[in-house]
Amino acid sequence: MKRSCAVFANAVSASVLALVALSVPASAATFEEILEGARNEGQLFVLVSSPGKPETHKAVADAFNERFGLDTQIEWTATNPVQTGTKLIAEQGGAGFVDVIGAGGNQEMAALVERDILKPYPWKETFGGELDNIGAAVDPVIDDLKGDGLLIAHNVYGLGWNPDLISEDELPDSYADLMDPEWKGRFAVNAYSLNPVDYYSFDLGDEKTMEMAKGILDNEPILERGTGAVTRAISVGQAPVGISSFHQAGRVENVNFKLFDDYVPVGVLHVYVPENAPNPNTARLFAAWFATDGIKIVNEIEPLPRIGEGSDLDKMLEDVKAGGGKVLTETSLEDTGHAAEMRNKIADQMTQ
Numbered sequence: 001m002k003r004s005c006a007v008f009a010n011a012v013s014a015s016v017l018a019l020v021a022l023s024v025p026a027s028a029a030t031f032e033e034i035l036e037g038a039r040n041e042g043q044l045f046v047l048v049s050s051p052g053k054p055e056t057h058k059a060v061a062d063a064f065n066e067r068f069g070l071d072t073q074i075e076w077t078a079t080n081p082v083q084t085g086t087k088l089i090a091e092q093g094g095a096g097f098v099d100v101i102g103a104g105g106n107q108e109m110a111a112l113v114e115r116d117i118l119k120p121y122p123w124k125e126t127f128g129g130e131l132d133n134i135g136a137a138v139d140p141v142i143d144d145l146k147g148d149g150l151l152i153a154h155n156v157y158g159l160g161w162n163p164d165l166i167s168e169d170e171l172p173d174s175y176a177d178l179m180d181p182e183w184k185g186r187f188a189v190n191a192y193s194l195n196p197v198d199y200y201s202f203d204l205g206d207e208k209t210m211e212m213a214k215g216i217l218d219n220e221p222i223l224e225r226g227t228g229a230v231t232r233a234i235s236v237g238q239a240p241v242g243i244s245s246f247h248q249a250g251r252v253e254n255v256n257f258k259l260f261d262d263y264v265p266v267g268v269l270h271v272y273v274p275e276n277a278p279n280p281n282t283a284r285l286f287a288a289w290f291a292t293d294g295i296k297i298v299n300e301i302e303p304l305p306r307i308g309e310g311s312d313l314d315k316m317l318e319d320v321k322a323g324g325g326k327v328l329t330e331t332s333l334e335d336t337g338h339a340a341e342m343r344n345k346i347a348d349q350m351t352q
Contacts, residue, residue, distance in 0.1 A: 029281070037282070044282045044286055045075050046075065048101065057076040059300075072282055097278070099277040101274065106268060156247075156259070187219075190224065199263075202339075
């Protein structure tokens with residue numbers, strides 16, 4: 001079945017939406033053919049940033065080989081998906097260097113779809129007979145990118161805090177509270193456009209979101225390169241609080257996490273297989289298994305949950321919604337493009 005989708009014209013800034021040429025889903029081998037191909041390939045190059053612990057990578061690799069009777073040599077590097085995608089685009093047409101990419105969001109996938117580096121794949125048809133819950137990884141992907149990747153987790157933002165430095169009853173209830181003078185210079189945020197402030201535009205509108213960004217910057221936050229870096233800064237006592245995410249806070253010692261009362265920004269994390277993957281059969285098999293049974297192994301070691309599957313995160317979200325809080329998330333590539341434009345505006349504001 002043919003389809004069309006709006007994607008980013010530029011993989012780095014992602015500020016302009018473009019219309020992708022109609023594409024045809026990749027023809028799929030049977031599961032048995034995929035498995036036999038994986039036996040012959042014998043290796044796999046994985047660049048997936050989450051999960052992040054080496055012990056998790058080993059546990060997942062061992063379980064994958066055991067599940068399918070393989071002896072695949074898996075090289076796993078927790079590389080940022082933006083960096084991986086940029087390199088793939090720069091080397092387009094050359095030999096592939098990666099089999100499985102993650103944990104990218106809609107923007108990272110769309111940049112590769114535009115260039116035919118990613119194409120839709122019939123995951124359910126190929127793996128449904130072996131992996132009963134494959135639909136939980138396929139169905140939540142936005143329609144514009146359906147089949148191009150598999151959703152492994154939700155990236156849910158809130159407040160991380162160091163309990164050695166601050167008590168729970170002293171914490172702010174919203175991101176906007178951090179504009180109060182009492183927090184001046186005492187909180188850490190992502191230097192990448194104050195992520196996830198861009199998502200607030202989905203409810204507040206652009207003008208009020210930009211005012212919020214200015215107020216945060218005026219309060220002299222500690223800027224760190226990435227949410228993981230923010231979380232580590234909280235852990236070591238560089239700041240008592242900061243903007244973290246559920247799964248990042250769960251990776252480090254001495255950081256507690258809560259959702260804000262008013263808004264909960266929620267991103268998505270996928271795994272996906274480029275068309276020029278050097279080991280395509282093993283890559284498809286691993287991606288499908290990792291997004292279903294493999295993610296259960298991950299969650300036994302470090303948190304990386306999908307919303308709606310009964311984790312502690314679900315209860316936290318239910319409490320916020322019961323109190324009138326709203327979830328802010330992308331539902332289409334139009335949303336993705338708008339968020340990217342807001343990030344660019346915030347970035348410009350940060351350099352003024």
